Amino acid sequence: MQSLPPGDLECLELVGCGGFGLVYRGWSRTLGTEIALKMIQGERGDDPRDFNKERDMMHKANYTYVLRLLGVYEKRDGEQIEYGLVMEYMHNGSLRTLFDKVPDVPWALRFQILHQVVLGMNYLHHVLNPSIIHRDLKPRNVLLNKYLDVQITDFGLAKNAGSTTTSLNQSGPGTISYMPPESFRVLNYKPTKKFDVYSFAILTWSVLSGQEPYEVADNMMIKLLIPNGSRPDMDLVKKWTSEKMVPEAIDLMMECWSEDPETRPSFSDCKPKTLSMSRAYAKDIYQAIQQVLDFFRSMSTSRRTSKVDDVPDGVNLSSMTDLSDITGSFAIQVYQEILNGVESKPQVEPFEEPIDSGELLRKNFATIVHANPDITSILDDLFSQKIISQEELSTIEASGTSQNLVRATLLKVMNKGRRSSDVFLQLLKLYSSSVMDSLTS
Structure with missing residues (x-):
């Protein structure tokens, strides 16, 4: 794992907050690319356990649909120490950003996103050993790369399955509206893989409706609603049931938010169902991606905030790829490459020696x-x-x-x-x- 030297990161701009720290957008001189930096503050002599845990989780979870850790960064200022996780910057933001900005997200893209989330979570749960329980799966933690492919992020709450980490209960961390009923009922509750499955169900509701769940309820009310069997408003998704394959998506969603965690399917069970939905719209996915890119491109002048004077010497602005940079015939070339598999590569460990x-x-x-x-x-x-x-x-x-x-x-x-x-x-x-x-x- 690459450790970036002091002073390597430039043009840092605060863009948000992660589970355990602030997130900045910036430029890495060593990597020669625009990056996202998640910083965790501490003091000299502190044991940065939260930072080390998230770093190790991200390094382990190296997969196509999981945001890749590019390196680590440390900055010292007197007694203060800042530890940083350096990742690729996602110009398209999160799944929540997509639905906030795009008035009508095409169904082909919605179902591709759901399937890619399942593939990513299946890798964490069923391929890795020991497996990883994410514990904070929600639209804001599902980022989209420049081709609108899923990148699952924020492993601040993640844990290895079977580990003896601190319990997650009503007063603990997490996003209340995405937590399952058993987490509010059981004292010293320890999340299992079924926790993530329930969160995926609520995420699916958000993808189908385009909304955030329980928007009119505060956290205290939600803590009462969920254990008593209440789920997000189905009226917001029922209007879509006439659309092809949406009833199948609703059925899967309701299976995944079952009151009894033992009856919830695993992500390996979800794979063929989301694949079936994705395949039904496969012929429309190119047009769907183009439609969203065109919409973002129309907003590009208001989205670009960098000033020429702020850019490091020798940096070409065109290398800081934004959706607004993908226009005309170049867009056709880029997406044709995707369809042909040129740009897609699983992020698993490379072979030790070159092979034919x-x-x-x-x-x-x-x-x-x-x-x-x-x-x-x-x-x-x-x-x-x-x-x-x-x-x-x-x-x-x-x-x-x-x-x-x-x-x-x-x-x-x-x-x-x-x-x-x-x-x-x-x-x-x-x-x-x-x-x-x-x-x-």
Whole structure:
């Protein structure tokens, strides 16, 4: 993990607050890019446990739909010490920002967002070992990158599953309207994975309605409503039930906010359902992204606040990419690259030594098919990252047996070239590490 030297960060501007600190927008001379900096203050001799915990959580949660930690930063001023987490700056803000600014968010984008949130949370819950419970999943903690892909952030409250961290109860941290009923009923309640599932249900309600839950109630009232079975106003989402696939989304939402945590599905159970919804709108996603980008572009003059005099020497403003920079034919080129998988890359650990991925797949074609790895999860990610199209996915899924699915996927990936072969091997390493180890040993 890179440690940035003192004085490296410039043009810092306060933009918000995270779970445990202030968040700034700025420029890193070392990284040569615009960054977001989350600062936690302390005093000399303090043990920065909150900072270390969040740093370690983010470093561990290195995945396509989780905001990546670029480095750490420390600033000393007398007895005061500031510890900083350095991340990529997200010009599009959060999911909450999207619904606050865009009057009518296209359904294709809404369902893609829900599916990507599920993929990110599934990685935290079911791929990592030990798994991570986020404990503060809400629209403000779901950021959107320049392509409007999800980046889950703010691990200030996160914990490893099974750890003996401090309980989360009625007086503890968290966002009240996204906390499940059992957290208000049980003294010394310790969150489980079902906590995040409930939060996802309320997030889904927010995505369907475009609103924040319980807007007219204060925290004390919400603490009474939730344990007594009350949920956000369904009238705000019922008007959408005539839309294709929305009833399925409502059903999933209601399953996830069940009164009994044991009956709530896991994120691995949610994956095929949100994938189905996302696929139903897959043909419209390019137009949906363009529509939102065009809307943001129309607001660009009021959004840009940087003055030329404030920019560090030698920095090209065009490198500080804003949505307003993506115009005309360049936008078409960028999004065509996304659809072809050029820009998408799972953020898992790189291979220790360079390998020829295409050659490795060709040599071990029969071995991989016989091993029958977890191809469903690999296909989900290949589709979500736009390595394969909806039509290609449907063709592969019609292949029959699981081994035929593996065979068809391998052929498609190899025919697409080196880039898609690289991604397939990274996903194989992620979901079926034993198979990948057998190929490279």
